[in-house]
Amino acid sequence: MNAILIYLLKVIAIQAVFYLIYTLIFHKSGRHSINRFYLIFTLAIGFLIPFMSIPKFQSYEPYLEVDKPIWYELSDLAEFSNTEAELIPVERINQSDFTTELIVAGISLISLLFLMKLIYSHFELIRLKRQSKEISKNGHRIYCSQIESPFSYFKSIFIPKSLLDSTSFDTIMEHELVHVKKLHSIDRVLMEVILSIFWFNPLLYLFRNRLIETHEFQADAEVIALQQDPIAYQEILFQQINAQKVISSANYFKLNTIKTRIKMMNKNQKLSKWHYLFILPLMVFLIFSFSSREGEEFVAPLKNDVSDVFDYVVNLSDSYTPSIFPLKDAEGVKLTASFGKRIHPILQVERMHEGIDLKTYKGNPVLATADGIVVEAGIINEISWGKIIRISHNGIFETVYAHLSDIEVKSGDKVKRGDIIGKAGTTGESTGPHLHYEVKELNKGFLNPVDFINDFDFKRYTSIEKKDIIKLGKPNQKLKVVIDPGHGGRDQGIVSSNLSESEIALMVANQVFENFKSSDEVEITLTRDKDELLSLKDRVSKSEGADLFISLHMELHEDEEEEMMTAIYNYQSEHSAASQYFGELLSKEFEEINRKFKVGYTEGNYVLKNAMSPAVLYNIGYFSNSESERYLNSEKGMKEIAQELSDAIMASKY
Structure with a gap:
C-alpha cells in the first residue's frame, strides 16, 4: 500500500508542476496545437516518470572481504545472535489487512461506477442517433434532434432542429468539423477514462478543463481564419450562451469558456515556439527528482513490444514490497542470526548484521519476496558471500540472498513474488547450509527483514521458557x-x-x-x-x-x-x-x-x-x-x- 501511495503522490506532484508551467507560460500563447500536445503528453508522462530508472553506470562495490587474523584461534566460528531467543517460523493464519483491502475495494468500486457511467453515456449517444433525423449536407452526416446545443462526437455531428435553417448553421458546422478533423473526441474519451479510474486525483480535473478549452481555441481559430469575420463569429457564440451540455465526452459548440475564448480570438501576438524548449530542462529536472533510484544497479531495458510497458503501468500495487518468507519449505527452519549489531564471526568486532540468517537444509528453494529485476546473480565475493542474488524492486526496495548452492536466474531477469530464484546452500564463508537474507529501502538503508515477512510469525523461546x-x-x-x-x-x-x-x-x-x-x-x-x-x-x-x-x-x-x-x-x-x-x-x-x-x-x-x-x-x-x-x-x-x-x-x- 505504501508503494501505491508514494507513486500517486509522485504523479500528482509531477502533474502539478506541468500544470503550473502551462498556466503561467503557455495557456494564452496562441499555439493551440502545441498546447494540445503539451497537455496530453505531460498528463501521460506524469504517470510514467515514477517508473523510469536512472542507472548509475559504475562497477559495483563488492561486499567487504574478511581475512582471518593469524591470532584467531576459533577459525570455524559461525555467526552470533544478538538476542537471547531462538526464533522458529510459525505459519500465520490471518494474513490479510482488512482495512487496507476495504479502502482498495472502495476506491475500485467508485472507479467502476464512473467507468459504467462513461459507457452509459456512449449508449445515450446511440439512442440519440436513433431518435434523431439523419441528413447529409455537404458530404457530412448530421443528426437533427430536440437538443439544446450543437456538438460532435467522433464523426457524428448533432445539431438542434432550430439551427438547421438558421444563418449561423454554416458557421457552427465549420466549428464542429474542426473537432471532427482534429480527432478531439479521442482526447476527450481517453481523458474521461483516465479520470474515471483516477477520480481521486484533483489535477486531472484541471487538465480536462484546459484540454477542452484548448480544443475550443483551436476550432475558433480555424473558423475565424476561414471566414475572416471574428465579430460575426463572436455574435454566434453569444446566441448559444444559454445552451446546456448533456454528454460528458462530446465536443460542444458552447462551453463555460465564452469569455476566455473571445479574449483569445482578439489576441494578436503569439508566443514564440522557442519558449517550448523550456520543457526539456523541466523534464530532466522532474525525471531526476521523481524517477526510481537504482543506485548501483543495472537497469534492464524494455522489450520491443508493449508487454513490458503494460506490466509497468497496470502493476501499481504492493507487489514491489518484500512480504513473504524467502524459503519455500519453512519446516525446520530456524533464525540463527538476527538483524542488528553482533560480534563478527571472524574479526570478533561488534558490527551491524544487515540481514538475518535462516538455518535450513541444502537445496531448499529460495523465493523472490517481491516483484523486481535481478541486478546481480553469481559469485560476487566467493570468500565472504559465495553465490549471491540481488534484486531491485521498482527502485524502492532491494533484497539480497547469499550463500546459495544454485542460482536459477541471471542479471536482467524480471521475477515475480514467489518465483524460485535459487537454492539455499553453504557457499562462501559459511559453516552450514543457511540463507542470508537482506531487505534494503534505498532511501532509508537496511531494515529488519523479519518486519517484512507477512506470511509467517516467529515464535520466541526465551531463557525463562527454557x-x-x-x-x-x-x-x-x-x-x-x-x-x-x-x-x-x-x-x-x-x-x-x-x-x-x-x-x-x-x-x-x-x-x-x-x-x-x-x-x-x-x-x-x-x-x-x-x-x-x-x-x-x-x-x-x-x-x-x-x-x-x-x-x-x-x-x-x-x-x-x-x-x-x-x-x-x-x-x-x-x-x-x-x-x-x-x-x-x-x-x-x-x-x-x-x-x-x-x-x-x-x-x-x-x-x-x-x-x-x-x-x-x-x-x-x-x-x-x-x-x-x-x-x-x-x-x-x-x-x-x-x-x-x-x-x-x-x-x-x-
Whole structure:
C-alpha cells in the first residue's frame, strides 16, 4: 500500500508542476496545437516518470572481504545472535489487512461506477442517433434532434432542429468539423477514462478543463481564419450562451469558456515556439527528482513490444514490497542470526548484521519476496558471500540472498513474488547450509527483514521458557562441573603486560573451585590445577560423566575499545540446547553488573565439538583493551569473574 501511495503522490506532484508551467507560460500563447500536445503528453508522462530508472553506470562495490587474523584461534566460528531467543517460523493464519483491502475495494468500486457511467453515456449517444433525423449536407452526416446545443462526437455531428435553417448553421458546422478533423473526441474519451479510474486525483480535473478549452481555441481559430469575420463569429457564440451540455465526452459548440475564448480570438501576438524548449530542462529536472533510484544497479531495458510497458503501468500495487518468507519449505527452519549489531564471526568486532540468517537444509528453494529485476546473480565475493542474488524492486526496495548452492536466474531477469530464484546452500564463508537474507529501502538503508515477512510469525523461546525445560544435572545429585583453564605450560596463550592468559584462566578456575569447595550441591573439577600443558584430547576426556564443561580463555581484538565477553557453544552438538541455555545464564549474570556480553555458536572447535556434556567456551575479556587488561589482571576482577561464573553455575541447577 505504501508503494501505491508514494507513486500517486509522485504523479500528482509531477502533474502539478506541468500544470503550473502551462498556466503561467503557455495557456494564452496562441499555439493551440502545441498546447494540445503539451497537455496530453505531460498528463501521460506524469504517470510514467515514477517508473523510469536512472542507472548509475559504475562497477559495483563488492561486499567487504574478511581475512582471518593469524591470532584467531576459533577459525570455524559461525555467526552470533544478538538476542537471547531462538526464533522458529510459525505459519500465520490471518494474513490479510482488512482495512487496507476495504479502502482498495472502495476506491475500485467508485472507479467502476464512473467507468459504467462513461459507457452509459456512449449508449445515450446511440439512442440519440436513433431518435434523431439523419441528413447529409455537404458530404457530412448530421443528426437533427430536440437538443439544446450543437456538438460532435467522433464523426457524428448533432445539431438542434432550430439551427438547421438558421444563418449561423454554416458557421457552427465549420466549428464542429474542426473537432471532427482534429480527432478531439479521442482526447476527450481517453481523458474521461483516465479520470474515471483516477477520480481521486484533483489535477486531472484541471487538465480536462484546459484540454477542452484548448480544443475550443483551436476550432475558433480555424473558423475565424476561414471566414475572416471574428465579430460575426463572436455574435454566434453569444446566441448559444444559454445552451446546456448533456454528454460528458462530446465536443460542444458552447462551453463555460465564452469569455476566455473571445479574449483569445482578439489576441494578436503569439508566443514564440522557442519558449517550448523550456520543457526539456523541466523534464530532466522532474525525471531526476521523481524517477526510481537504482543506485548501483543495472537497469534492464524494455522489450520491443508493449508487454513490458503494460506490466509497468497496470502493476501499481504492493507487489514491489518484500512480504513473504524467502524459503519455500519453512519446516525446520530456524533464525540463527538476527538483524542488528553482533560480534563478527571472524574479526570478533561488534558490527551491524544487515540481514538475518535462516538455518535450513541444502537445496531448499529460495523465493523472490517481491516483484523486481535481478541486478546481480553469481559469485560476487566467493570468500565472504559465495553465490549471491540481488534484486531491485521498482527502485524502492532491494533484497539480497547469499550463500546459495544454485542460482536459477541471471542479471536482467524480471521475477515475480514467489518465483524460485535459487537454492539455499553453504557457499562462501559459511559453516552450514543457511540463507542470508537482506531487505534494503534505498532511501532509508537496511531494515529488519523479519518486519517484512507477512506470511509467517516467529515464535520466541526465551531463557525463562527454557528454564522450565532444561535443567543441568540429575535430581538429588551434585551438579558436576568441569572447568578447563585454557593453555598452560609452554603454551601461555596471549600475554598481557602483567599476567598471561593461562595464568589468569587458572586463577579464575581455582577461585570457582574454592567457592564450591564446601558445597553440597555443586562439585567442581579442574582439567588442570597447575601450570601444565594438556592435550585437547585429555581436556575433553574430563567431560565424561560431567553435567557441564566450561573452557576459559582471553582474546585480542582489532578494536582497542572493545571489552566484550562472549560465551560460545556448538549448535550441532546433542547438548546444544543445554549449552546455549548456560551461555544465556552467564550473559544474564554479567549484564547485571553492567559487563558487555554476547552469546554465539559454532559448529567446530575441538573442545566444544567433542565434549561429552553441555559445554561452553567462555572468553572472559580482551587484553587489547587497556581497561579490560587492568580488570583481568586485578585480584578484584578475577574474583568478580569467578563469582559471577559461580552464580551462573548455581542458577543452572534450579
